[in-house]
Amino acid sequence: MLSEKIIGIQKEGERALSSIKTMAELEMWEVKYLGRKSELSEILKGLKDLASEEKRVVGPLGNAAKESLMKAFEETKETLFENSIDWERERIDVTAPGTAVPRGHLHPITLVEQQIEDIFVSLGFTVVDGPEVDKEWYNFDALNIPRDHPARDMQDTFWIKGEEKNKDRYLPRTHTSNVQVRYMEAHTPPLRIIIPGRIFRNEATDASHEHTFHQFECLMVDKEGVVSVATFKHIAETFFSQFFGKKVRIRLRPSFFPFTEPSFEFDINCILCDGKGCPVCKQAGWLEIGGAGMVNQKVFEAAGYPRGKYQGFAWGFGVTRLAMMKYKITDIRLMMSGDLRFIRQF
Numbered sequence: 001m002l003s004e005k006i007i008g009i010q011k012e013g014e015r016a017l018s019s020i021k022t023m024a025e026l027e028m029w030e031v032k033y034l035g036r037k038s039e040l041s042e043i044l045k046g047l048k049d050l051a052s053e054e055k056r057v058v059g060p061l062g063n064a065a066k067e068s069l070m071k072a073f074e075e076t077k078e079t080l081f082e083n084s085i086d087w088e089r090e091r092i093d094v095t096a097p098g099t100a101v102p103r104g105h106l107h108p109i110t111l112v113e114q115q116i117e118d119i120f121v122s123l124g125f126t127v128v129d130g131p132e133v134d135k136e137w138y139n140f141d142a143l144n145i146p147r148d149h150p151a152r153d154m155q156d157t158f159w160i161k162g163e164e165k166n167k168d169r170y171l172p173r174t175h176t177s178n179v180q181v182r183y184m185e186a187h188t189p190p191l192r193i194i195i196p197g198r199i200f201r202n203e204a205t206d207a208s209h210e211h212t213f214h215q216f217e218c219l220m221v222d223k224e225g226v227v228s229v230a231t232f233k234h235i236a237e238t239f240f241s242q243f244f245g246k247k248v249r250i251r252l253r254p255s256f257f258p259f260t261e262p263s264f265e266f267d268i269n270c271i272l273c274d275g276k277g278c279p280v281c282k283q284a285g286w287l288e289i290g291g292a293g294m295v296n297q298k299v300f301e302a303a304g305y306p307r308g309k310y311q312g313f314a315w316g317f318g319v320t321r322l323a324m325m326k327y328k329i330t331d332i333r334l335m336m337s338g339d340l341r342f343i344r345q346f
C-alpha cells in the first residue's frame with residue numbers, strides 16, 4: 001500500500017543519509033529522495049487521482065515524510081560543511097604575539113629637530129623655513145659681512161661654478177642666518193622664530209667636521225627695551241633644560257660676530273658630570289655650545305627697519321652637535337653616511 005511505501009522510502013532515505021561522507025554524495029541523495037522525479041514526489045503528485053479517503057491518509061503521511069527528510073538533509077549538510085573546515089588552520093589564538101610590521105627609522109637629526117621645534121613652539125616661537133642656496137646678500141652682506149670683511153674667512157664657503165664673477169652671486173648657505181633678513185623684510189616685530197635647516201661649509205672632514213650639517217637659528221625681536229640679554233639667557237636655559245630633561249645653566253663669554261652687538265659665546269654646564277668635571281668637558285665642567293648676541297642695528301637696517309626702533313637677540317646652534325651629544329655619537333660622518341646599521345638604532 002502507498003502508506004507502507006512512504007514509510008519505507010523515509011526509512012531507506014534516513015539510512016542512506018547516515019552513511020554519506022561528502023557533499024557530492026549528499027547532492028546525489030537529494031536528487032534521489034527529494035528531487036522532482038523522486039519516488040516520494042511522484043507519490044505526492046499522484047495524490048489528486050486517489051480516492052478522497054486514501055488521500056486523507058496518504059497526503060499528510062507523504063508531506064510529513066518529505067519534511068522529515070528535508071530536515072535531516074539540512075542537518076547533514078551543515079555537519080558536512082563543519083567537518084570540511086580545517087579548524088586547526090582557521091584557529092585564531094588571540095593570546096599569540098603580533099607579527100612585527102617592519103617600520104622605517106627617523107634619522108637622529110630629524111628626531112632632535114622635531115624635539116627642538118616642539119620646545120620652541122611651546123615657548124611661542126614659529127618654525128620658519130628658508131632656501132639652502134641663497135643670494136650672497138642674505139648670507140653675508142645683509143648680516144654685516146661685506147665682501148672684503150675678514151669675518152668671511154670664519155666660514156669656509158662653497159662657491160657655485162660660474163657664479164664667482166656675478167655681482168649678486170648665489171651660494172650654498174653657510175648658516176641658517178640667511179633667513180633672518182629674508183623673514184624680517186616680510187614681517188614687522190614682535191617676532192619669535194626658529195629656523196632649522198641644512199648648511200654647507202667647505203671643510204675637510206674628520207670625526208668632528210663635516211661639510212654638510214644641521215643648524216638652527218633663533219631670532220626674537222621686539223620694540224627697544226623689551227628683549228634683552230636676560231631674555232636670551234632665560235629662553236636658552238629653558239630650552240636646554242627641557243631638551244636634556246634636567247636643570248641646565250648657561251654661561252656667557254664675550255665674543256665677536258658681525259651680525260650681533262654685543263656678541264657672546266655661551267656654554268652650558270656639562271650634562272654628563274653636572275659641572276664636576278669629566279673627559280667630555282675636559283674637566284672644565286662646561287660645554288661650549290654656540291654663539292649669540294643682540295641683533296646688530298645694521299642687520300635691522302638691511303631688513304628695512306629704522307635704526308634704534310627694535311631690539312632683539314639671535315643665536316645659532318648646531319643640531320648635529322646636539323644630536324651627537326644626546327645619542328653619544330662620536331663620529332659626525334656617520335650622520336651623512338646613509339649606513340642603515342647606524343640609522344636602525346634610532
Ligand SMILES: [Zn+2]
Pocket residue numbers: 270271272273274275276277278279280281282283285286
Ligand atoms: Zn663633564
